[in-house]
Each structure stands twice: as structure tokens, then as C-alpha cells.
Amino acid sequence: KDALNGDRVLAFLTDHAPKLVISYGCHKLSAATRNSCDAVFWNTHGGLSPEYRGVITHFWPSYFLEPQMTGMTLHETTDFLDGGGIVFQTAGSMIRGDGLHHLAARTVREYTERLAGKLAALDMSALPSGKIQTNSGRLFMSTDWRPEHLLLIYRHHEDRIVDQVLDGEITGRVPRLISEI
Template sequence: MKMVVITGDHPRHRYLATKLAECGLLSGWIIEKRKPFMPEAPAGLTPELTRLFNLHFQRREEAEERFFGQPTTPSDVPNLSVTPDTLNDQATLEFIKQADPRLVLSYGCHKLSDALIQASGCTFWNTHGGFSPQYRGVTTHFWPSYMLEPQMTGVTMHETTSHIDGGAIIHQNAALEMHADDGLHDLAARTVRAYADEIPALLAKTLEGDLPLGQPQKTSGKIWIGADWRPEHLHLIYNTYEDRICKAVADGELAGRIPTPFSLLKD
């Protein structure tokens, strides 16, 4: 056991952690309590926007269940429950030191403090649900489809730094093959599941030797912030394309950029 994983508590986060546990890689799991997966529509929306908002997040929840189920915490892996407010507390540091990992991998948690990282004496990598540097920040599995290039939906593992999703890249995957029946959330979940299924074996081999230094990101790309997203964006996804943007790409009606995934992990 050579790793500690720090994740959120949504099914996709738990799925990655359980896959790592199945490979015998985990000496500890820190689980951050996140907001409910199904949010309430903001007050003041028009009836149509309320409908689209509820449809969007209902489909997200359904895709999450379909692709990840409800993974449980393995009984043989020590775990620590935290909140966003306690994530960087002394208890987290003590848990990591007790687990004595070579690598700490985060996914779906809030920002880890520089003080925690430095005091731990470990290597920290982060899993970002977006193809960096083009899609850094938040909601980065929504924006590729909205920008009509769903093939840029991806996952990036990078060195953890103070820059938002800006650390040197260790590994990436991307949605290079379009499934015509996939909606936006199916595409996102399928991409995350592919990453979670492949990464344990790659990390197991990588951890047998020296951990690689990542490849610096060559451009700043685009950092998407929470305020960029508004319910009005859902018109294009559901009214214009009826959540069939993947089909439009598969049928040759849309093109856009082609991602070039990069990896330093041993296969």
C-alpha cells in the first residue's frame, strides 16, 4: 500500500478510490463531505429555465448512478471524514503521516493548503475533471459540449500547486471516441470511468520506481470560474441540440479541436 487518496463523497469520487483500493494501493482514504448532488433551482428563474435546470441535474444524477452506482468504503482501508472547513486541519496531516504514503492523490475535494502539502513530506498529485490547459477550473465537463467540441471532455492528473489546475501534467485521457447515444452527462461519466478503470494499474507500475516529474503546461489555457455558468446556457444543450451534441460530432456535423492526451505513467 503506497498511496493516500483525498476525494469528495460523490459516486464518481468514491468509484476512483474503490478502484485504487481493489489494486491494494491505498494506505488511507480521506473523504470530504460535499454539497448535495441534486441542487435546487435558483429562485426567480422563468418556468422554462426552471424546467431546463431540473432536467440538467436530474440527468446528471441518473448518469452518475448508471456509470458509478453507489460505491462503499472498503472496510480494510483506514479513512478520515472531513468537511471543506476541516480538510487542511492538523488531523488530516496526522492521518497522512500515519498512513506513510509515497503519493497523495486528490480528486473532487477543495483546495489543499501549501502548509499541509509541505508538512506532509509527500508527493501530491491532483485529478482534475477537465482537459488541461484548455479546460481548467470548474464545470469543465460542461463547457466542451457547450463549445461544441465534446471530444475535448477529459481528465487530467497533474502535480498539485497553488495554481488552479495548472500543475505539470502527469497523465490525461480524453473522449476520443463519440458514442452517438450519449448525452452530455453520459459523456462526462464515461470519460471519468475510463480514467478510473485504467489509472490503478498504471499507478501500481509507476510506484515501483521513481515518481516522474510532470510536463509543464505550455499555455495558460482557460480557467472557467463558477460565475461563467448560467442556466441560460442550457438552451443550447437541450433546446437547440436536444442533448445530442455527441451524435452531431459522430455524424460529422461538428468538428472542433482534437485533443492530444499525454502520459508519463508506465504501461
Template sequence: MIKVVLLTGSHPRHFYVANQLIGLGCVVGHVVEQREAFMPQPPNGLEEQDRLNFMRHFADRDQAEHVFFAGNDMINQTVPTLKVSMQSLNGQQTMDWIQSLHADLLISYGVHKLSEHLLAAGPRDAWNIHGGLSPWYRGNTTLFWPFYMLKPNWAGMTIHQLTSKLDAGDIVHHSVPALEYGDGLHDVACKAVIQVAADLKKIVTTFELSEITYKKQKSAGKLYVSSDWQPQHLRVVYQLFNNDIVDHYLDGKLPKTEPSLINIFDKSFS
């Protein structure tokens, strides 16, 4: 089995993926970056409708993650663990520690950008789990934008090679969850995490690294930066649609365009 060193954030979704992989017995070390508070405060100066939408959005996210990732507020302590801050993530101690593990594969999820020096200190093969379908949704808040664009079936995850360019590495696999009536934005986001964890477990137990076929991202897509998202965007999800965009999609009330997904288990992609 492939020996993996994990680098993840500290939110429940990150720990869920980590614990799923650790349970396989393939993880030889886990670097945990302490991330920001999960429940942000609304910015000053918002109109009342936007303040309420902001509070609803992040309260719903917190509730959804506690439901879907119950029991994953802690990491499995059966593997060596190094806890770091954003400032020390790419530090010498982290590089030395990763190098000492002699892993076959580095997998990152929910950490800040990794330096080229750190990547050089780790195994030759390095993957990132991106919360969004690349290349169409790269960067930040990329599980939100498909809903804003009224394309909930474009909400998913991408496993790709780590490169110096954000979310631009060659793709290993796309993961998308099944949409069901009653799913809100955060339900789909959580189900996407569960799906990518299941797919990743299957990948590392099915393939040798030499068997992995990578696919280049054929278009630049869209790189969303933090400043692209504003609380006012929430009006579309919560006031115009009351968070029932999935129901509208399943009822055929929204266009059903499909992304061209890369599936490592589909032999036609070999």
C-alpha cells in the same frame, strides 16, 4: 506497489474512483470531504425554459451517475478513513492523520483547495484528478464547457501535480473516453471518470514514482470560475441540440479539432 493516501469528495463519482483504487490494495488511508447536495434547486427568477433546463440537467446528471456508478454510494471500509468537512479539510487533525500514514503518493479528487501546510505534511509526490482537460479547461464545470463549445471530444480528465495554482501543475496523464452514438453530456462525463480510474489503476501498478515523467502545461488555457456558468448556457445543450451534440460530432456535422493529449503510456512522450 505505490502506497497512496486518497482525499476525495463524497459524491458517487468520487467514491467510484476511490473504490477502484482501494480494490488494488494500494490505498493506506482515505480522507472523505462531505460535499454539497447533489441535486441543487433552480435559482429564483429564471425564465420558465431555463428553470426546466436546469431541472433536466441536474436530474439527468443524478440518473447518469446512479447508472454508471451503481454500488458506489458507499466507500470501501477496508482502509482507515477520516471524514471531514470543508472547514476541517486543511485542519491540524487532517495533517497529523495524513502524516501518520507514511504514504508514497497523495491523490486528491473532488475536494476543496488543499493548503500548502497540508501538502507539506503529506508525501513529497501529490497528484490531483481534475474533471477537465488542462490547460484548456481549468477550474469549474469543465466537463460542461466542451459541450457548450461544441467540442465533445475535448471532454476528459487530467491527472496532474498538485500546486498552489488551481489545476496548473505539471501533467502526468490525460484521460478521454470513447464517444458513442447516443451519449449525452452526462454519459460522457461519467465515462471520463471511469476512464481516468482505469488509467490511474494502470499507472500505480505499472510505474514507480521515480519513473514518472511530468509535462509542463504549455499554455495558460482558460480558468473557468463558478460565476462563468449560468443556467441560460443550458439552452445550447438542451434546446438547440436536445443533448445530441455527440451524435452531431460523430456524423461530421461539427468541426473535428483534436486536443494535444499527454499519454503516459505512449513512449513518444517520454
């Protein structure tokens, strides 16, 4: 983490002159790092921005009884946490029998598969801008989560929240996904 914005990364970016840099789970890239080359910087975020920003974002949708909002967002990298213009989003498929962990894992897999196809078709000389986020949603911090939150998922709902949505026992929002690519 301490070397992320250091000389070695800056030298790598300068030497390779990428057109596009995609980060995922690496902490915050500084403005100096982003300005060290002519690349466009996008970040993969494990949640649907702006509704679920910050950390542990595959947990919170199920906790708030809306597992259909479990998703991934590719957004422009800025100084604001998960706040850049949205380039691409996916929501995880709701599959009967899925618990919290399976839904989260499937969400990441489906996102990476779809993103790979989108990236292969991109014209690197004309990368699109993201769609500006018009509201702030909720920013979850690591201090928001406690192990006791799992009691709702595992004890009360027996890790069957996806099935409860599919059966119409729980209703909620439908994700409005964005794709600029």
C-alpha cells in the same frame, strides 16, 4: 472543507507517511499540507488542462461544440488552480447516442479504469514529474455558468452534440493527451 488542511489531515499524513497522495474534488490543499510529509501530491481534475480548467469542466466542451475535448487530467498539485505539470490525461470515448451526462459519466469511468492500471504499475520510489503546461487555456469559475447555457445543449442541439461530431456536422480540435506514467 474547513478541516481539509487541518490538524487531523496533517496527523494522518504524518502517521501514514504515504509516497503518493491523489486528491479529487476536495478543494485546494495548502502548501503546509503538501509539505507535511515526503509524499508526491497529484490532483485529479475533471477537464483537459490547460484548455478546460476550473469548474463544470465536463459541461463546457459540449457547450463550445467540441465534446471530444471532454476529459480528465492528473496533474501535480501546486498553488495554482489546475496548473501543475500534467502526469496523465484521458478523453472520453465518443459513443453514438450519448448526451452531455452520459459523456461526462463515461469520461470519469474510463479515466479511473485506466488510471488504476497505470498506478498499479508505478514504481513508488521513482514517481515521474508532470509535463509543464505551456499555456493557460481558460479558467472557468462557478460564476461563468448559468442554467440558460443548457438551452444550447438541450433545445438547439437536442443533446445530440456527440452524434453531430460523429456525423461530421460539427468539427473541432483533437485532444492532445499527455501521459508521463
